[in-house]
């Protein structure tokens with residue numbers, strides 16, 4: 539019988555559930571150990587998933603267990619440290635988004651992967667969504683001609699996940715680094731990962747945390763809140779790429795919008811597209827302006843996309859499939875995010 543791939547999970551909070559449940563669906567995989575600095579959370583997750591081996595120290599887990607691969611699902615401030623530790627133990631890494639707190643940390647992670655000859659995949663899960671896969675397919679089939687402008691939004695009216703997410707020391711920033719990285723990466727992916735050359739960015743912290751607001755629960759961190767909210771409420775950016783293509787983004791935790799909204803629009807020389815709760819294509823048909831609604835369910839499905847991401851990670855390890863969310867993709871995102879925060883601070887465009 540073929541040996542199973544032994545997996546360790548580092549940071550067993552909210553999102554780790556989706557990693558664990560995806561690994562459980564793959565026959566060639568065995569979840570061998572959990573690690574979390576919070577002993578209570580560690581015990582809770584070991585009981586929930588019947589995992590016998592638990593550690594509160596990453597180094598100890600890596601020394602004791604013969605792991606093939608890990609998922610790093612800690613706070614953002616733990617991503618570089620835990621990923622580098624695993625890579626230095628000869629273990630493959632799937633690190634959650636954002637890749638790190640900044641581009642400098644992300645580069646050190648890539649160096650550790652290269653030095654040890656191991657895979658470092660970044661959890662850019664939106665690449666695995668049906669909506670983006672369909673637009674990539676249309677692009678490869680030249681529907682859009684040359685795509686030159688993409689804009690995307692990920693706006694919450696009142697939606698910080700709490701816990702460490704609003705504590706800059708552990709998160710690196712607010713909605714921009716948390717939600718913005720998703721839409722930034724989607725746009726990078728659709729623009730074929732061109733190199734960014736300059737960024738004009740802005741952030742606002744006019745509202746602050748709204749813990750008193752009565753609302754339906756959204757995504758929440760499993761970490762207890764610390765009353766620290768020192769991140770931005772709202773951020774936006776205009777990003778120019780080497781071939782003059784432009785990406786524009788807007789993202790918020792707190793903003794007085796009518797309702798939460800997500801979406802993406804792209805424009806090319808031959809046609810365009812809009813993602814809302816489906817996909818609309820725009821072009822000219824026999825010199826008539828036409829809008830076409832695709833008759834396929836393309837709405838982003840969180841669990842389906844995660845399963846595809848985790849299956850891809852395992853395929854990269856076992857079959858040497860080329861990784862489609864690699865360290866360079868993560869670093870490109872981090873360089874842009876660093877530049878948005880820098881531009882917001884200095885009040886003008888920043889050259890990357």
Ligand SMILES: NC(=O)c1ccc[n+]([C@@H]2O[C@H](COP(=O)([O-])OP(=O)(O)OC[C@H]3O[C@@H](n4cnc5c(N)ncnc54)[C@H](O)[C@@H]3O)[C@@H](O)[C@H]2O)c1
Pocket residue numbers: 548549550551552553554573574575576579596611612613614616620634635636661663701702716758759760761
């Ligand atoms: N891809 C997505 O759509 C998506 C969605 C949500 C969260 N995330 C990312 O997943 C990561 C975790 O988010 P979450 O919502 O699960 O947070 P969480 O607070 O629920 O869980 C994080 C866990 O990591 C543990 N931890 C922190 N530092 C550690 C360390 N050095 N070693 C071991 N354990 C450590 C904490 O004790 C906590 O239990 C973040 O980077 C976040 O951006 C991604």
